Amino acid sequence: MSLEQQLQQQLQGLQPxxxxxxxESAGHGGYFPxxxxxxxxxxxxxxxxxxxxVQxxxxVYAAATGxxxxxxxxxxxxxxxxxSEWQGQAPASPLCAHAPKD
Known part of the structure; x- marks a missing residue:
C-alpha cells in the first residue's frame, strides 16, 4: 500500500x-518517479x-502516527x-527552493 493510501486510511479516524x-513530491528536490x-x-x-x-x-499528526x-x-x-469554514478550496502550496529545474 502506498504512503498516500496509508495516509488516506489513517485520516479516516478524523471522520472527514x-x-x-x-x-507534491514532484515539486521538491531529489524527486524521482x-x-x-x-x-x-x-x-x-x-x-x-x-x-x-495548532490543535x-x-x-492530523496524531492520526498520521508512524x-x-x-x-x-x-x-x-x-x-x-x-x-462552516470550508469554502471549497485551499491555498496553493509555495514553490520549493530545491525543486527540480527545467
Whole structure:
C-alpha cells in the first residue's frame, strides 16, 4: 500500500466530510518517479470545531502516527477546516527552493 493510501486510511479516524490528499513530491528536490515524500492534506471535519489551528494540526499528526518519519513522509502541509469554514478550496502550496529545474 502506498504512503498516500496509508495516509488516506489513517485520516479516516478524523471522520472527514471532505478529504483530499495531494502528492507534491514532484515539486521538491531529489524527486524521482514514484517517490512519496511531500503531501498536502485538505481535511474538513466537525472534529475541528472550537479548536485552534495548532490543535487541528496536532490531531492530523496524531492520526498520521508512524507515517511522518525518516524515509517516509518528509513534509505534510495541513489545511484543516470545520465544515462552516470550508469554502471549497485551499491555498496553493509555495514553490520549493530545491525543486527540480527545467
Amino acid at each position: 466530510e471532505y478529504l483530499e490528499i495531494i502528492n 514514484g517517490k512519496e515524500s511531500h503531501f498536502k492534506v485538505i481535511i474538513v471535519s466537525s472534529i475541528f470545531a472550537g479548536l485552534r489551528l 487541528r494540526h496536532q490531531k 507515517l511522518v518519519a525518516p524515509g517516509q513522509i518528509h513534509a505534510l502541509a495541513i489545511h484543516a477546516y470545520e465544515p
